[in-house]
Amino acid sequence: MTATTPAGPRPAIALAMGDPAGISPELTAKLLATEAVTDAAALTVFGDRRVLERGAEIGGVTLDIAVVGSVEDAAAAGTGRPVLVDLGNLDPTDVPPATASAIGGAFATDNFRHALRHAAGGKAEAVCFTPFNKQAMRAVNTDYDDESRFVRAELGWSGAAKEFNVLPEVWNARVTSHIPLSQVAAAISREAILAELQFTYDTMRLAGVEAPRIALAALNPHAGDGGNFGREEIEILEPAVADAIAQGLPVDGPWPSDTVFLRARKGQCNAVLTMYHDQGQIAMKMMGFDLGVTLIGGFPFPICTPAHGTAYDIAGQGIADVGASVQALLLASRMALRGRATA
Amino acid sequence: MIDDHAAPLAVSMGEPAGIGPDLILRLFSERKGGEVPPFIVYGNAQFLRERASRLGLSIEIVGARPGAAGVIFPHALPVCDVEGDVPDTPGEPQAGSASVVIEAIAAAVADTRAGACRAVVTAPIHKAALYGAGFSHPGHTEYLAALCATDGVTPLPLMMLAHEDLRVVPATIHVPLHEVPKLITTELLIETGRILSRDLAHRFDIAVPRIAFAGLNPHAGEAGTIGLEDRDIIAPAVAALEEEGIAVQGPFPADTLFYPPHWRQHDAIVAMYHDQALIPIKTVAFDSAVNVTLGLPIVRTSPDHGTAFDLAGTGRGSAASFRAALKLADRMAEAGR
Numbered sequence: 239m240t241a242t243t244p245a246g247p248r249p250a251i252a253l254a255m256g257d258p259a260g261i262s263p264e265l266t267a268k269l270l271a272t273e274a275v276t277d278a279a280a281l282t283v284f285g286d287r288r289v290l291e292r293g294a295e296i297g298g299v300t301l302d303i304a305v306v307g308s309v310e311d312a313a314a315a316g317t318g319r320p321v322l323v324d325l326g327n328l329d330p331t332d333v334p335p336a337t338a339s340a341i342g343g344a345f346a347t348d349n350f351r352h353a354l355r356h357a358a359g360g361k362a363e364a365v366c367f368t369p370f371n372k373q374a375m376r377a378v379n380t381d382y383d384d385e386s387r388f389v390r391a392e393l394g395w396s397g398a399a400k401e402f403n404v405l406p407e408v409w410n411a412r413v414t415s416h417i418p419l420s421q422v423a424a425a426i427s428r429e430a431i432l433a434e435l436q437f438t439y440d441t442m443r444l445a446g447v448e449a450p451r452i453a454l455a456a457l458n459p460h461a462g463d464g465g466n467f468g469r470e471e472i473e474i475l476e477p478a479v480a481d482a483i484a485q486g487l488p489v490d491g492p493w494p495s496d497t498v499f500l501r502a503r504k505g506q507c508n509a510v511l512t513m514y515h516d517q518g519q520i521a522m523k524m525m526g527f528d529l530g531v532t533l534i535g536g537f538p539f540p541i542c543t544p545a546h547g548t549a550y551d552i553a554g555q556g557i558a559d560v561g562a563s564v565q566a567l568l569l570a571s572r573m574a575l576r577g578r579a580t581a
Numbered sequence: 582m583i584d585d586h587a588a589p590l591a592v593s594m595g596e597p598a599g600i601g602p603d604l605i606l607r608l609f610s611e612r613k614g615g616e617v618p619p620f621i622v623y624g625n626a627q628f629l630r631e632r633a634s635r636l637g638l639s640i641e642i643v644g645a646r647p648g649a650a651g652v653i654f655p656h657a658l659p660v661c662d663v664e665g666d667v668p669d670t671p672g673e674p675q676a677g678s679a680s681v682v683i684e685a686i687a688a689a690v691a692d693t694r695a696g697a698c699r700a701v702v703t704a705p706i707h708k709a710a711l712y713g714a715g716f717s718h719p720g721h722t723e724y725l726a727a728l729c730a731t732d733g734v735t736p737l738p739l740m741m742l743a744h745e746d747l748r749v750v751p752a753t754i755h756v757p758l759h760e761v762p763k764l765i766t767t768e769l770l771i772e773t774g775r776i777l778s779r780d781l782a783h784r785f786d787i788a789v790p791r792i793a794f795a796g797l798n799p800h801a802g803e804a805g806t807i808g809l810e811d812r813d814i815i816a817p818a819v820a821a822l823e824e825e826g827i828a829v830q831g832p833f834p835a836d837t838l839f840y841p842p843h844w845r846q847h848d849a850i851v852a853m854y855h856d857q858a859l860i861p862i863k864t865v866a867f868d869s870a871v872n873v874t875l876g877l878p879i880v881r882t883s884p885d886h887g888t889a890f891d892l893a894g895t896g897r898g899s900a901a902s903f904r905a906a907l908k909l910a911d912r913m914a915e916a917g918r
Contacts, residue, residue, distance in 0.1 A: 372803065418798050418808025419853075423759035458757050459855035468757030496859035500867065514758075515799035519836035520860045527840050547837075 248280045249574030251567065252353035252362035255285030258333045259342045260548025261558035262368035263293025268560040269368075270320050271299035275564055278571040281320035282312050282362060284352040286328045286345070296556045309356060325352065336550035343374030354392050357539045363574035365541045366566055369548045384416055386534050389541065398437055399536035403518060403545055404569060405526040408502035409447075409509040410518040411438045422514045426457060426470060431478035431511070432485075438509055439487055441535035444580070445573050453507035454479055454491030455498045455517055499525065528559050531566045533573075540573040542566040587619070588699045589650035589659070590910050591689035594624025595704025596682060597667050598674040599888025602632045603896065604903040605704060609658045610638050616904065618911035621650040621698065623685040625678075626660040628667035635669060636896050647697035661688060671894025674707050679714030682706055686721075690728040693879045699914035700880035701725070702906050705888045720755075721883070722874050729877045739776045739875040741849070742858055742885060743909060744866035748785075748849040750777055750875075751858035761854040762810055765797060770818035773851055778827045780875040781848055786916045793838060793847040794819055794831030795857055801834045815853075839864075869901035871909045880913045882906040 253269070256262030266283065267290055269275050283290070287305055294301045304315040305322045315321045328345040349367070356362045375382045382388060386399050403410040413434050414425045435452055442450040454475060458468035465472055475492040482489040491511075493501065499521040501507050512518035522530055522545070530545030544562035552558060595601030606629065608617050622629065626642050633640045645659035653659040665681035686706075692698045706721050718724040726738040741750045752773050753764045774792060781790035794815055796802055802811030815832040822829045835852070837843060839861040844850060852858035862870045862885075874881040884902035892898035 372800075376806075416799050416807050418762075418802075418810075420759070420762040420808065420810075423757070459755055459859075462757070463755070467755050468759070470757075495856045496863045499860070499864060516835045516857060517860065519799075520839050520857070521864050523836050523840050524861060524864045 248278060249363045249571050249578075250361065251279040251281055251364045251366055251570055251574065252356040253281050253283045253567075254349035254353040254365065254367040255283065255289060255346070256349075256368035256543075257338075257342050257346050257371040257374055257548045258289050258328055258330065259335055259337050259339060259374070260369060260371060260550050260553045262346075262548060263289050263330075264297035264554075264556060264558050265293070265368045265544070265560055265563045266290060267294035267297045267299050267301060268558075269563050269567060270301055270303055271297075272560065272564055275567045276320060278568055282356060283320060283322045284325060284349040284356070285322065286326060286330075287322060287324040289328050289330050289345070290322060292330045296554055297558075298556050309352065313361075323352065325349065336553050338371045338373035338377070340374065340377035342371065343376070343378040346370045347375060347378055350388070351392060354389060358393055362539070363577060364539050364570035366570050367541075367543045368563060369544060369546065371548045385541070385543075389534065389537060393537065395537055397536060398433070399534060400434070400437055402438070402441060402533040402535060403522045404445075404531040404533050404565075405522060405529055407508065408499065408522075408525070409438065409442060410512060410522050411509065412512045412515060412518050414514050416515065419514065423457065423470060426474055426513055428474050428478045428481065431475065432481045434511055435478070435482045435487055435489055436485065437536065438511060441533070442509060444535070444576055445533070445569065446576050447508065450488060450509055451507045452487070452489045452509040452511055453493055453498050453501050454489060455495040455510055455512040456492035457513045459494070461492050461494045528561045529565050530562055531569050533569060539577070540570050542570040587651055588697060589647055589654065590618055590620040590907060590914070591647070591693050591698035591701045592620045592622050592907075593686045593689045593701065593703045594622055594629070594682070596674060596707040596710060596888045597625070597628055597632075597678050598670055598672055598710075598893055599705055599707060599890060600893045600898050601704025601888065602629060603636060603893060603898065604884070604900045606633050606636060606638050606640060606658070607896075607900050608904055608907065610640060612654065616908065618907055619651050619654040620702065620907065621645060621647050621659040621661055623661045623689040624663055625665055625667040625681050626662040628669055629658070629660060631669040632894065635671070635894055647692050661692070663688060669894070672890040674710035676710065676713050679711045679716065683711060683714060683716055686724060687728055690725060690879065694729070700882065700910035702910045703881065703883040704903075705884065705886065707888050725874060725881055726877060729879060731878065736878065737772065737776065737876050739773060739780075741777075741873040741875055742862040742870050743873050744862055744870045744905075746848075747844055747862065747865055748781075749852050749858040749862055750849060751852045751855050753854050755855065758854065762797065765810060765814055765853055767814050767818045767821070770794070770815060770851065771821050774818065774822040774827060774829055775825070776876045777849055777851065778822075778829075784875070784880060784913045784916050785848070787848050789828055790848045791846065792822075792827065792829045792849050792851060793833055793844075794829065794851045795835040795838050795853060796832035797853045799834070801832045867901075868899045869905045871902060871906045873909065873913070880910055882910040882913070
């Protein structure tokens with residue numbers, strides 16, 4: 239049976255197995271057993287059969303997949319079922335459980351590389367992965383900062399690429415990311431904000447959001463309180479909003495960051511651009527920890543992953559919620575279809 | 582059951598041109614629901630009559646001292662009258678009213694310190710309107726702390742935002758974000774942890790308070806790879822407090838710390854800056870969070886909003902935070918009894 243979506247054949251998505259010490263193996267197995275996912279995407283999974291089988295056991299699911307030994311055989315295995323490219327790259331008994339390890343980092347890195355190459359070679363239209371552990375990734379990749387930088391280096395990509403956090407009702411992008419708080423104010427500029435607003439708008443459109451409306455979060459408490467608690471709002475943020483409006487972007491703000499997400503809840507916007515990491519992450523995780531998706535946009539293909547981490551505290555118990563991973567796959571699928579339409 | 586003879590809460594009227602008086606009058610008129618503890622207002626009685634009439638509220642307002650407030654409250658609004666000329670001009674603060682606003686706060690604090698009232702609940706003030714009358718304190722809370730000085734020593738006030746079981750204390754408050762890292766010191770955090778632990782025990786009846794510290798940097802600095810403050814400033818404060826026998830943990834990445842299953846493991850969270858504390862509170866509480874001042878010899882709460890000049894005198898605007906401030910002050914005053 240060759241399943242198709244109403245819009246046409248299912249997009250091809252490369253799925254990399256994440257950190258083996260946490261919940262990633264069971265999430266990968268659960269994804270492959272979720273009909274909404276297999277209906278929406280033709281999946282090629284990169285990882286190790288033994289790790290995946292262990293994940294299926296923990297997750298209490300039965301796998302209906304084709305297993306091939308090399309990526310060259312993946313296409314031929316196309317029976318409509320998901321295909322696992324068994325890289326034979328990890329014996330699950332070698333993994334220290336619930337611990338960030340170099341062996342776990344090497345496994346996740348290897349799978350991610352294969353998935354990226356698959357997509358870069360035109361054989362997949364999007365890449366997804368189950369959670370990585372940053373410490374484990376750092377153990378095997380010097381200078382591993384975040385996934386965007388890793389992909390940038392892997393693909394030799396020099397264009398814009400940024401991370402978004404996506405909930406059903408609101409998107410979150412940020413001007414600065416994994417930098418010390420003491421460096422945030424200096425990294426905020428009118429140009430950076432404007433570029434980020436445009437990029438957010440474009441990416442949302444690519445994801446099928448017909449009418450993006452972006453609220454800009456202020457940097458300082460009470461949006462600076464008229465300059466009493468910082469002047470960045472007056473000197474940088476307000477001019478950036480004016481620039482954006484002049485470019486025709488649907489943007490307002492800057493709004494005090496303690497209430498800007500309430501605007502999204504009330505439907506007054508469907509995206510918030512925050513100035514720094516925790517400013518967006520606190521509200522987003524409170525509003526939808528179990529549904530949040532991280533999207534890396536800007537590369538030739540979308541990259542999606544659940545926003546939560548490896549959850550070492552609940553690994554191996556079979557209780558990990560696959561909801562955010564499902565949302566990640568569905569968003570990737572939607573974006574891939576949309577990408578075809580605009581290609 | 583309400584005890585008619587129990588001391589009332591002392592409510593300071595706040596900025597007359599703001600929404601505070603509206604909310605006080607509205608909450609008084611809904612007292613029969615049983616959710617509003619008896620209170621006495623410190624402010625100008627004639628002005629309050631005019632505002633009530635503007636709002637179409639039929640409320641009898643009688644001058645009273647705290648001792649009689651419990652008996653009066655079921656029938657009329659007891660007001661400890663602060664004399665002065667306070668015109669009813671919603672949205673337009675009057676310089677001439679400033680001395681009444683300032684004296685009302687001082688009288689409420691004095692009566693509470695003397696035991697005639699159980700706690701102080703303050704309505705929002707408009708600082709700019711007070712400076713002309715000689716008000717020299719950086720803010721409302723600092724003024725209360727100064728009024729609480731004992732033997733010339735002013736206590737260090739600590740701001741807490743509370744909504745049900747989520748209690749958050751920002752270690753720094755109204756400063757530009759770029760100044761925050763310089764202001765976070767191990768000493769400040771230790772002092773914050775001490776006051777918090779003590780007041781959670783005394784004011785919230787929590788026998789062994791569990792306190793968590795949020796990290797300053799993303800992912801709490803990831804072992805020093807994203808900023809050093811978490812490792813070099815916050816962690817030593819946590820260790821020092823632990824040494825003192827306080828149940829304290831952290832620093833934790835702020836984004837996962839405020840995920841409900843995580844924050845529920847702690848009685849209070851010390852955030853490093855204003856929005857790190859306010860984002861989670863507002864996300865959970867919408868418009869019903871309460872601002873609590875710890876570290877004082879008296880209980881003080883206030884609604885978590887400003888004067889809202891645009892809503893003053895209109896009868897609009899939510900009373901949820903003010904109502905929660907009254908209820909929390911009532912509970913805190915009862916703690917430890």
